[in-house]
Amino acid sequence: MNIDMIEAAYGRIKGAVRRTPLLSSPFLDEIAGRRVLVKPECLQHTGSFKYRGAMSALSALEPDTRARGVIAFSSGNHAQGVALAARQHGTSAVIIMPSDAPRVKIDNTRALGGEVVLYDRASEDRDAIGARLAGERGLTLIKPFDEPEVIAGQGTCGLEIAEQAAELGITRAEMLVCCGGGGFASGIALALEAHAPEIRVRPVEPEGFDDVVRSLASGQRERNAQMSGGLCDAIVTPTPGEITLPILQRLCASGIVVTEDEALRAMALAFERLRVVAEPGGAVALAAALFHGQALEGDTVIATISGGNVDRDVFMRALQIAG
Amino acid sequence: MNIDMIEAAYGRIKGAVRRTPLLSSPFLDEIAGRRVLVKPECLQHTGSFKYRGAMSALSALEPDTRARGVIAFSSGNHAQGVALAARQHGTSAVIIMPSDAPRVKIDNTRALGGEVVLYDRASEDRDAIGARLAGERGLTLIKPFDEPEVIAGQGTCGLEIAEQAAELGITRAEMLVCCGGGGFASGIALALEAHAPEIRVRPVEPEGFDDVVRSLASGQRERNAQMSGGLCDAIVTPTPGEITLPILQRLCASGIVVTEDEALRAMALAFERLRVVAEPGGAVALAAALFHGQALEGDTVIATISGGNVDRDVFMRALQIAG
Numbered sequence: 001m002n003i004d005m006i007e008a009a010y011g012r013i014k015g016a017v018r019r020t021p022l023l024s025s026p027f028l029d030e031i032a033g034r035r036v037l038v039k040p041e042c043l044q045h046t047g048s049f050k051y052r053g054a055m056s057a058l059s060a061l062e063p064d065t066r067a068r069g070v071i072a073f074s075s076g077n078h079a080q081g082v083a084l085a086a087r088q089h090g091t092s093a094v095i096i097m098p099s100d101a102p103r104v105k106i107d108n109t110r111a112l113g114g115e116v117v118l119y120d121r122a123s124e125d126r127d128a129i130g131a132r133l134a135g136e137r138g139l140t141l142i143k144p145f146d147e148p149e150v151i152a153g154q155g156t157c158g159l160e161i162a163e164q165a166a167e168l169g170i171t172r173a174e175m176l177v178c179c180g181g182g183g184f185a186s187g188i189a190l191a192l193e194a195h196a197p198e199i200r201v202r203p204v205e206p207e208g209f210d211d212v213v214r215s216l217a218s219g220q221r222e223r224n225a226q227m228s229g230g231l232c233d234a235i236v237t238p239t240p241g242e243i244t245l246p247i248l249q250r251l252c253a254s255g256i257v258v259t260e261d262e263a264l265r266a267m268a269l270a271f272e273r274l275r276v277v278a279e280p281g282g283a284v285a286l287a288a289a290l291f292h293g294q295a296l297e298g299d300t301v302i303a304t305i306s307g308g309n310v311d312r313d314v315f316m317r318a319l320q321i322a323g
Numbered sequence: 324m325n326i327d328m329i330e331a332a333y334g335r336i337k338g339a340v341r342r343t344p345l346l347s348s349p350f351l352d353e354i355a356g357r358r359v360l361v362k363p364e365c366l367q368h369t370g371s372f373k374y375r376g377a378m379s380a381l382s383a384l385e386p387d388t389r390a391r392g393v394i395a396f397s398s399g400n401h402a403q404g405v406a407l408a409a410r411q412h413g414t415s416a417v418i419i420m421p422s423d424a425p426r427v428k429i430d431n432t433r434a435l436g437g438e439v440v441l442y443d444r445a446s447e448d449r450d451a452i453g454a455r456l457a458g459e460r461g462l463t464l465i466k467p468f469d470e471p472e473v474i475a476g477q478g479t480c481g482l483e484i485a486e487q488a489a490e491l492g493i494t495r496a497e498m499l500v501c502c503g504g505g506g507f508a509s510g511i512a513l514a515l516e517a518h519a520p521e522i523r524v525r526p527v528e529p530e531g532f533d534d535v536v537r538s539l540a541s542g543q544r545e546r547n548a549q550m551s552g553g554l555c556d557a558i559v560t561p562t563p564g565e566i567t568l569p570i571l572q573r574l575c576a577s578g579i580v581v582t583e584d585e586a587l588r589a590m591a592l593a594f595e596r597l598r599v600v601a602e603p604g605g606a607v608a609l610a611a612a613l614f615h616g617q618a619l620e621g622d623t624v625i626a627t628i629s630g631g632n633v634d635r636d637v638f639m640r641a642l643q644i645a646g
Contacts, residue, residue, distance in 0.1 A: 021341060023366065026407075027434065042598040043346065084349075111350065271638070275365040275631030277598035308598030312642045315594070319635045 001148050001243060003194040006155035006187065009056040013153065016088065017052050018044050020157075022164040022302075025273040031290050035300045037168070038286060039161055040276045042308025046112070048234070048282070049157055049184055049306050050081035050144075056153025057142050058085040066091050068138040071130055075101035076234055077307050078144040083114030094139060096130050102311065145183030146241030154184045158191025161302060165196055172198040174296050176285035178306035179203035179212050179255065180235035182244030188304075189251035199302065203248065203255040204288045206232040206263060206281065212240045212248065213255030221245060231260050231314060232281035234307050256295050262287040267318035270305060279310035280318075324471050324566060326517040329478035329510065332379040336476065339411065340375050341367050343480075345487040345625075348596040354613050358623045360491070361609060362484055363599045365631025369435070371557070371605070372480055372507055372629050373404035373467075379476025380465050381408045389414050391461040394453055398424035399557055400630050401467040406437030417462060419453050425634065468506030469564030477507045481514025484625060488519055495521040497619050499608035501629035502526035502535050502578065503558035505567030511627075512574035522625065526571065526578040527608045529555040529586060535563045535571065536578030544568060554583050554637060555604035557630050579618050585610040590641035593628060602633035603641075 020043045028036045041049040058066060069092040072082040079095045086093035095109050099118040110116050117133065119126050134141060143150060165173065175192060177185040182203065189201040203212050208230055214222040223239045230236060240248065258266075263280045266287035270278045278286065285303040288295070343366045351359045364372040381389060392415040395405040402418045409416035418432050422441040433439050440456065442449050457464060466473060488496065498515060500508040505526065512524040526535050531553055537545040546562045553559060563571065581589075586603045589610035593601045601609065608626040611618070 018344060018346075021344060021366065023341075027431075030434075040598075043344065047598055108350075111353075268635075271600055272635075275363075275370050275600035277594055277600065312591075312595075316639050316642060319639060 001151060001190070001247065003190055005148060005152040006159060006191050009149065009152035010156040010159055012059040013052065013055040013156065016055055017156065019160055020044055023274045023276070027273045028269065028290065031269070032301065033293050034298070036289050037300070037302045038274060038305060039157065039302065040274065040305045041157060042276055042278055042282055042305050046077070046080040046084050047307055047309045048077035048081065049154055050077040051084060052156050053150035053153035053183060054078070054081035054085035054142060056156070057147060057149040058089045060149040061140060065140055068140070069093065070142050071096065071134050071139040072142045072144070073126055073130060074144060076105055077309060079105065079109045079114060080112055082142050083109050083112035087113035094133055096126050104311070145181035146243050148243065151183050151187045151243065153187070155187030155191045157184070158188035159195065161188065162192055162195035162199070165199060165302065170300055171196065172298060173300040173302050174298060175199050175201045176204050176256070176288050176301060176303040177201055178235055178282055178285045178304055179205050181237040181241045182212055182248050183241065184304070184306060185252065186244040186247035189247060193251055201252045203252055204285045205235070205255060205257055206230055206284050207257055207259050209236045210255070210257045211237065213257050215240050215245060216248060216252060216255050232263060232284060234279055234281035234309070235284070256288040256292050258284050258287040258292065261321070262291050264318040264321050266290055267315065268321055271319065276305065277308040277310065277315065278305045279307050280314065282307040324474060324513070324570065326513055328471060328475040329482060329514050332472065332475035333479040333482055335382040336375065336378040336479065339378055340479065342483055343367060346597045346599070350596045351592065351613065354592070355624065356616050357619070357621070359612050360623070360625045361597060361628060362480065362625065363597065363628045364480060365599055365601055365605060365628050369400065369403040369407050370630055370632045371400035371404065372477055373400040374407060375479050376473035376476035376506060377401070377404035377408035377465060379479070380470060380472040381412050383472040384463060388463055391463070392416065393465050394419065394457050394462040395465045395467070396449055396453060397467060399428055400632060402428065402432045402437060403435055405465050406432050406435035410436035417456055419449050427634070468504035469566050471566065474506050474510045474566065476510070478510030478514040480507070481511035482518065484511065485515055485518035485522070488522060488625065493623055494519065495621060496623040496625050497621060498522050498524045499527050499579070499611050499624060499626040500524055501558055501605055501608045501627055502528050504560040504564045505535055505571050506564065507627070507629060508575065509567040509570035512570060516574055524575045526575055527611045528558070528578060528580055529553055529604065529607050530580055530582050532559045533578070533580045534560065536580050538563050538568060539571060539575060539578050555586060555607060557602055557604035557632070558607070579611040579615050581607050581610040581615065584644070585614050587641040587644050589613055590638070591644055594642065599628060600631040600633065600638065601628045602630050603637065605630040
């Protein structure tokens with residue numbers, strides 16, 4: 001896993017991914033007490049950075065392998081990214097989703113061309129279903145984060161950040177990345193190591209799902225006590241990846257944990273000051289930039305908004321909280 | 324008023340304005356029955372395209388003139404654009420606003436460095452107040468749309484659209500532009516005439532405030548019966564400009580009128596499918612793309628979102644309408 005893989009991935013997917021802009025607002029700078037730049041991957045195709053990794057992984061497959069189709073487990077953003085990337089490669093994607101996943105996510109994945117297979121969380125084993133389908137049909141599994149070509153795809157966002165920061169004359173900053181399994185944070189960290197070595201990644205997680213932050217602190221792989229129940233569903237994973245954790249340990253500074261309430265307030269400020277839509281999990285890095293300034297160093301912070309696939313009621317809840 | 328002025332304006336302001344991306348969603352394509360591309364100027368600095376015109380006008384002033392300061396009449400987006408452009412040029416901006424303007428817009432204009440002078444709509448004459456201040460202090464008036472350097476600035480958005488459409492291989496399309504006084508539409512039309520002559524501008528206005536659409540149809544300057552009361556306040560003007568109307572007559576095809584309800588539904592779809600925040604007036608062009616397909620020709624339509632400065636309650640109202 002190195003920078004060459006990220007550059008190669010960018011070469012393959014550059015024409016397909018959207019180069020998201022770097023946004024800012026003097027009002028956010030004032031709240032944070034420093035310059036705040038935001039990389040809004042909610043504007044990416046399918047509404048999250050996951051499309052980058054999916055496109056990278058699909059485009060890296062041998063044509064024969066790819067033609068047999070791919071399979072993924074996901075109830076959310078990875079599902080949509082893989083479905084669209086498969087369709088754009090002229091192949092099929094089976095997406096295994098829990099039958100209680102939000103209707104809109106199931107519908108969206110289908111509308112993007114994904115063949116959705118539902119399973120019952122209580123009585124069925126999704127891995128067994130996936131293994132059977134993959135075996136029968138020769139499908140290739142696209143993992144959500146612990147997979148080099150997926151990490152390379154997420155890293156393309158880091159290439160853009162390095163370039164956009166340089167255009168603004170910024171060489172030193174804290175880089176806050178919304179973190180689940182660590183694919184996005186490790187990809188960005190590798191890209192910045194090569195192209196902007198003084199921009200340092202700080203993973204950000206929501207309270208109760210801070211496995212990466214705790215793993216970085218303890219030096220060993222920590223697990224979350226619960227796997228659901230939070231608003232930040234998009235970035236909840238049981239434990240850091242086997243590939244991602246060593247990269248994060250080598251390249252990242254300490255992580256930051258924010259509350260759900262802070263994530264909702266960051267969503268409201270992204271609405272008001274940047275005019276973009278963030279989902280709760282996608283707003284945790286901005287929340288850290290705005291409300292955890294004491295944990296940051298330097299005069300510039302860059303924060304990802306990792307995704308914007310949010311139900312209307314959750315978004316309205318964020319707007320009803322005073323900014 | 325010609326393309327050279329737009330190119331010159333872009334040369335002056337390119338480093339300051341944000342090159343907004345061109346967004347799309349397969350879900351919007353399906354609703355419209357054709358390919359839909361969206362130019363989200365809600366992501367521009369100060370949340371609307373008005374910043375382009377303000378920067379162009381400020382940067383075109385002689386240094387001595389500029390140093391004495393500028394003045395503008397506006398309760399909304401033009402106010403914020405002029406205030407920020409003035410601050411970035413190291414000069415002062417007096418913004419004359421009605422005392423019943425939304426608190427948040429007054430506060431924002433002040434926060435961006437504008438010197439806000441409030442007047443009472445019922446008892447005071449804003450033009451007299453403006454003329455007195457301009458005379459006493461040697462301020463230069465920055466008009467909102469009927470001013471060549473402002474039109475040139477708005478036209479820089481058209482330069483970007485021509486370039487971005489060409490990157491996608493698009494040479495022929497209908498270009499829907501949210502229209503008030505016609506500065507944005509005429510600037511874009513001039514830029515496209517030079518660089519993408521088969522992309523044709525169609526102005527879009529809200530019901531009840533369709534002075535430009537009616538003027539294009541009748542061949543003479545029409546006026547709106549009312550000047551306020553609608554949700555689309557950002558794009559309400561009494562009548563087309565003296566400079567803008569002849570440009571629109573020469574270059575644009577017929578205009579399109581949408582309802583407020585359609586604008587609100589377009590806002591909800593921009594939220595859900597593009598993850599951007601549109602204000603009602605800023606959503607009228609997208610509404611035309613999505614809900615007035617019978618008035619359009621060809622397989623591709625490009626729509627501006629002209630701004631995203633919207634109060635939370637109005638936005639929530641849009642989200643509560645079924646998509």
